Amino acid sequence: MVTNRRTFWLVLVTAAAALGAAAVRGPVLGLFAVALAATAGSLVHATALIRLALRIHHGRRNFGPCRGAGFLGMGALFTGAGVAATGLCALVGPATAPGLVAAGTTLVAAPTFLLGLLLLPGTAPTVGARLRRLLDGLGIGVSLFYCVWILVLTDARSALSGPLPLAVSLSCCVAVAVAVVTGLRAVRHRPAALSCSSGSALSIVGLGGFGLLLLDHGGAAGTPWPAASATATAGLVLTGLALVAGPFLVLAGAQRADDRPSQPHAADESGTFAGYPLLVGPALLAFGASAFRLLSGGPFDGTAVWLGVSAFGALVLREYLAARDIRRYARTLATREAHFRTLVAGSTDVAIVLDADLVVRWQSPAAARQFGLSDQDVLGRSLTDLLHPADAAPAAEALRAVLAGRQHVLVQARLRDGFGRWRETESTVSDQRSTPEVGGLVVHVRDVGDRAQLQRTLDEVTWTDDQTSLANRRKFLASVAEAHSTGLGGSVLVLELERFESVADLHGPTVANAVLIEAARRLRASVDRDDLPARLTTAAFAVLTEAPLVHAFALATRLATALAEPFHLPGHTVHLAADVGVADLRGAGTAEEVLRHADVARRRARQLSRGRDGGRVECYDKSFEAALVRRTEIEQQLPGVVERGELDLVFQPVVDLTLRTPVGAEALLRWRHPRLGPIPPAEFLPVAEQLGLADEIGEWTLHQACRQLSLWHRDGRDLWMSVNASARQLAADSWLAAVATAVDTHCVPAEAIVIEVSEAALPDDVLAVEQLAGLRALGTRTAIDHFGTGPTALAHLRRLPIDVLKIDQALFNEPAGHCGPATPIIDVVVGLAKRLGIDVIAAGLETESHVDVVRAAGCRLGQGFLLSRPDHAEHVEAYLERHRTRLL
Template sequence: MTDASLLRRPLSVPVVSSVLAALLVSVGLTGLLPPPAAVALAGVGGCAPVVGRLLRLAAVDGRDRRSRLCRRAAALLVAAVTVAALTVAVPPLVPAGWRVGVAVAGLGAATATFAAGLLLLPGHSRSTPRARLRRGVDVLGLGTALLFAGWVLVPSGPVPPVVRVVTVLGATGLAGLLVSALADRRRRPGAARCRVGAATVLLGLAGLVALEAYRAPAVTLLTLVPVLVGGALLTAAGMTRVAAGDPPGPAGPPPAWPRVTAPAAVASVAAAGHLAVVGGFSATAVLLGLAVIPPLVGRELISAADDRRWAGRLAAREAYFRTLVSGGRDLILVLDDRLRVHWLSAAGERWFGLRRSEVCGLALADLLHPDDAPGVLTRLAAPPQDDGPPLLVARMRAGDGAWREIESTVSDQRDVPEVAAVVLHVRDVGDRRRLERELRRVAAADPLTGLANRQELLRVLGERAGPPGALLVVDVHGCPPAQDAAGPGVDGDALTVTTARRLRDVVGPRDLVSRLSGTEFAVVTDAASVPAYALGERLLAALTEPWPVPTGMARLRVAVGLAELTGGDPQDVLRQADLARRRAVQLGRNRVEWYDACLEEQLVRRMDLERELPGAAARGELDLVYQPVLALVDRRPAGIEALLRWRSPVLGTVLPAELLPVAEDLGLLGELGRWVLDRACRQLADWSYGGRELWLAVNLTLAELLAPDLVPRVATVLAGHGVPAERLVLEIAEPGLGADLSMVVARLAGLRAMGVRTALDSFRAEHASLTRLRRLPIDLLKVQPQPVGPDEGTRPLIDVVVGLGERLGVTVVMAELESEPDVDRATRAGCRYGQGFALARPATAERVEAYFAEFPSAFR
């Protein structure tokens, strides 16, 4: 059975007991039933539900010590209530001479069982000697007063001895029970109810003894029924609460029952009643009245000693806390209901310069900064929150008139009668706040330039809630760590500081300039997209101005990426601007690029290529396809061009136009070139075993051509595969020759000297190209289709190129022939060889092998 069920079940017991007792008393008063019989039935009937309830409590199972004590106490209380009910019920059944004896025996038995049951109630605590002395004096005082009252209020005439004995013993027991109940009414309310109930039942039995001794009319016995039943109900209610754990009563001030005034009042009322009815006092009565005085005086002396002791403790505690308060740096302000300063601690004058005589009586708002006072007063007026006392941050006026930055914790004690005030604990946090601001400034700034750093930039972007703006990421090539590009003798830090100054000079006053890394800066502007692009152009112009250095003038190369601010994730906006910046770098710098989705796709593709390309040759992902070069007269193969393909399992097939720029940026051109040359020469050797006299063309980039080890490497590969040098043709694209023509001529001459033939690819019929053609030591000239137009008006131009080639001893190959008309025009112009989809498509080595099988022999 749970504690909650124990507290809920007995709700019907008082109703049943009270209704049954009231009904039987009414029957006795009306004469429908003899009063003695009505008293007997009312006592037994009113106590029967109580006995049943106590029996259920005595049967509750429990193995701990408290449960065992509760069962034993409930059993004894069952016996006590049963004895009390039988004491009321038996006298009408016995002769008149025995009734007093029966009542006395029942009173004694009930007293003994009640005492035993109350002593077994759990929850007793060991009292100090001083507490036991106070309780003993209280019992003595109240018992003496009750004894005096019982002595003088008995009817006049001879008093039966048994009444005197019951009066003396009953007063003492009743006083003890009441004093104990009042002392424990908050700590052990269930036990206190049990004591009050027992005292009430015993008081009713004592009244029964007195009425039987004086042979009072039978109807007067009906007055005892409410006392007996009420006491039994209180006993059951208290025992129920004890069995449920005896939860303490509500918190509050300690009980202050009138320990002195109650005995005095009882004695005074009894004396006044005696004087009014009888008149004089007997000597015994006078002695009993005087006996009331010593316990009262003793209780007063004990109270005075307690007061002195508590006063000493309070004084020591007050001195202790005064020492703590006066020695601290925190200012304590006590405010009244109108939030006026009632008291302030010594720290007010010591640390804040506030004199108590000048501050007390002032409103709190008069001490606070005008901008902070409304918010503080609103917080103080708000209802208390569950998350603890509020923390008020404000500026407070000090004694010298300066404003101090403060934090205050609030303790609202207006509901506490002893305080009835609002207590503020104020601390000066000015130094801490200044240090925090300085730390934030240092943490948010670049130490070299003083610009905002990346974290501050992201914070500003994340807190932006105003109109849309733009973010510009500026990449400066020439600052450290790439300062070598600016030339020797350049102070990298000075160059970075100058770059930051130029950025600040160009941007607006509300724009934020930050340094992302050693060579990257960023600008956040409120301008719209078009003005932001114009700002990027101005930044570009300012940063590309020459920078004077000891050895001359340093020039920076700048790339600017622009992305619009749409209120999204700051990291995403920064990524978009950085993608635009990377595009500007790829396009040669000194330009402003705008972010769009297509650009992101291209850059993502570029990043995928850069990630997957390293190690592609080792993983076997590179492949060669071969496109035959045919003689235009008889359409028979004369040569083959090897074309590189990257078969990436992630990106698919990647062509050289997309592959080679990435390889150049990653420094992989040499590795790819060596692989292509080795694989092409191996395949050429395989085809040569079949008796085919074909030449094989391999494309070179300018970087590969100018590599110092090109000539010996080519010789090594040719010798390793047993391929004659004249069967290999190395092609260089004419647009990639650049300005260093002399180095190109020297390297081509070195290749021709060892027997390797050379070719110029993508030749354009322009004046510069024709002039350059005279200097280049080449064997083949591959002309792109641009000189060949759809009409016959372009034929003289083709004739000029072919004729010039014949005069220079250069074989002309017309490339990219996509249709039969293109082939016819090239043939009429006198070209010997052609290459293109109209003649043969690029294919794998196996398919080219099958294609060669259609011809009995190959032409050189």
């Protein structure tokens, strides 16, 4: 920027001129050079500031935002003009004239700088805030000057004892304090405010110091300036630098300040609630200086008394304003609370505040009026305890969706009122945990019993769904109850269109309605003439058929295939799928129970079909319900498992089969739930991947394994550690960075880490090669686990960048008593691995015959229950103590 270059050269000119003048013993010329440089710098930046103010005024069509830059520019202009006049007086005027001009300029420019700083956008938005900044600065400045006066200047009787030097010194001290307080207490754009305040303070200090030096020269001593000391000359250099740098900082800050209006908090506007500590330190310092002066027997002159009274008055007035602001803010809060209570008390909706555990913390007075629920009945209880058991789980799921960040959730559930009756309710939920005054979920509950009753009345009039012309839920349940009562048998099919919710979001409600109508048409075309298709909910359908379970399964497969066909609509093509659950009519006691059995089978089908194209069909089994409940509990308990410290690692050594000494270990993940007990990884890791928690759990496992390996290396155990990775982790872009971070964090050799990937979980060849090669580039080693159970051909091993091959037990498991030579397949695998330079580990060794088979095939490393079972680190360490370890 041009201004920056000008300022740079002005600083150089100032320093060179002043030091050069001092070197040739011509202080008058040095004074004139300093004045010239300071004048040029001030006038250049004053012009830029005034132009900035005019540009803001033309853009905003308002004098408000431009006043700060304008007054700052006027302050710089006064500074430049005053310094210029001082320099001229030094050349042609009497000895006292330069000091008087500089002092007068200080008394005019300092208030102008402060006025511009207080009017700058973002520093003090209200008149009250500006008054508080002034009082804070006045109290601090006067208190500090008071301390200096009574401790130093009173006895020294320097040139500052005169009225004019005293006024200049005090004004500079107060102005600098106000500038510093204003910059530090800026409501917004604090870096810009700090730049302006520091520039204003430098300008004021430079100008004041300039005047005091000249007043000291032309004072009582009457010493002509050419005989002034080298200290005075150095002072002129410093004041010149301050006068040049100050306007530059003011301009830099003013250009960064945003003039757009804002709505800061009331406490920020007034500065009251953060203002108390500002005056405490200076006041205590002044009190301590007074006590020291009194104890040392020193007198207090009139100036000291006047300064002390001024500081005390500023402190009293500031505290009065603070107390008034606190009372006003308290009245504002009380008014808002009363207004809120009035609105809540008059509302027909019931407002309930829940914490993160869905426990009721507050309810509005309308709860007693609308539902007869007192605070004793509700507060401290989980909201789901107040709901119908059939509606509690879906409601809790919806509330947790809000906690997870989902918006616009509508909860429909039956609520037990204070008289024990079930009331139909509809609730909207908003997450207000980030609002300090609320700190929870806000649930607005409405009684929709009249509307539900009206809907039931309409259903009694018609048994047909208006949108699809299929039978509605009431008709279907009545038909199922009738067929169940005859005892002739039959089946119920329940299906739901997956991803239907996204159709309305992406294509609009018109396309969604067309999809439902087409789905209903395909449903009617696929069932027999005696079957009854029905629509249960928005995207859920059902079919009642007289066919037995086997034929019903074939019908369900036909329906899933039909609904998986693309929906070709005008301008749109929609791809959906439907999972189908089948239940036998004679396997339940009521129609509702039959429907529930079919829905449980559908949910089981949906769990098993995730990640597949098309739908899946499942017949109801009693074990499904227990598995569904357990999976639901795992889904609920798995989030936060790392923070709760429920995960654990066990380690299984890898042994040299010839020497029977351990050379490495495999880290195996375990989840020990306090209520569900031990949960194997095969059960909770797929759930973790669906919930998006696999990366977090994988990184925890990696770090814990590296940490344990680091401890073993520190104890002198030269081992390597293998860590399992899923296909999802291996395909993630962040996995390589996570491995590198873990290795660096725990200071373990990269080659001592082996990343294992199951053969069945390997991604496509290209991605597998890229990721495995990336791991190799980090220095870590790679391994394929359970080789022999997946689709990987032996020829593929040439293309895969792997270091270790873990062969599965299926390749060497022999009938009991067999101790003959190795089977041909393991010979081929081990031989090929050796030619490729790949180490082979036989996993799953359980008998000595297994060891004989793999050793005969040339495999020298093994792992299994025969050698050592997986155990915690301390038990594995005891095992290691009994064996010598060496690197693979």
